Amino acid sequence: MKSESYNQQPNRIIQSENRPIHCFSTDVEDKNIDESVVDSFGEEWQKFSHFSNEEITKVGDMYFDIIDENIINKNTYGIDIGCGTGRWTKYLCDKIGFMEAVDPSQAIFVADKLLKDKENVRLSMASTDNLPFNDETFDFGMSIGVLHHIPNTEQALKDCVKKIKRRGYFYIYLYYNFEDKGIGFKLLFNLANMVRFLVSKLPKVFKKFTCDLIAIFVYMPIVLFGRLCRFLGLRKFAKKLPLSFYQNTSFNIIRNDSLDRFGTSLEQRFSRKDITNMMKNAGLGEIVISDSAPYWHAIGKKM
DSSP states (O other), rough: OOOOOSSSSOOOOOSSSSSSEEEEOOOOTTOOOOOHHHHHHHHHHHOOOOOHHHHHHHHHHHHTTTOOOSSSOOOOOOEEETTTTSSSHHHHHHTTTEEEEEEESHHHHHHHHHHTSSSSSSEOOOOGGGGGSSOOOEEEEEEESGGGGSSSSHHHHHHTTTTTTEEEEEEEEOHHHHHHHHHHHHHHHHHHHHHHHHTTSOOHHHHHHHHHHIIIIIIHHHHHHHHHHHHHHOOHHHHHHTTTTGGSHHHHHHHHHHHHHSSOOOOOOBBBHHHHHHHHTTTEEEEOOOOSSSOEEEEEEOO
């Protein structure tokens, strides 16, 4: 399967280590992007540029539990919007026909390295409000852990879904607002959110160091206690603990997500109902939201 032509000329083409990267301007009218957040994530992904195949497969199986061969197969033309390091593109590469991996940050050059052996991928540097493809181009699209870092999440989702063909699918993962948790859990989240606000203002070196400390002294004790509970057969109890998602992940993933969580100045959270409504407003139907972590990841069909 071949990629479609861009619907605009790139501002420049950079020959990266393994392939050319086409760069498109984010200087558009009424742009829906926070440049400081983009720069922050570009720095983050350059620091966390290595993910093993085992890590990608293990976590990817959790993210993509609601996707089957009817949605993605060798005849599918897909787009990964906000691809970061390209790890989720890599997870799907052997299952899909062709994938466009798009990101507005310097992380696109990390994706080039991670995807060096994948020939069915093209890399582009662009934002959600200036995707260089015609509307109704793709059979499948996804944006994983990205749109909640954009000022207007709902508009960004609409801009993404425009690029999907009718009867095609769009998959999304957005942070949830703990609507099913008790007061104690929400108080802990509010405390963590205040810490995030302070940490995100630190200079780059101190921010990364602080997030590593959080991973070691906050995440890991809770995660290790959860793993112990699972070992003792207390799986239901372990699942209710904070950070339960990380009980089955590596420390590398935990460090990365600590920086992802506490290093960004812009983060929005949504309820299951919020996400359903946004997806419907974007033109998606037959919506399926997974009951498993990470919360919430969902897929819908463009009607």
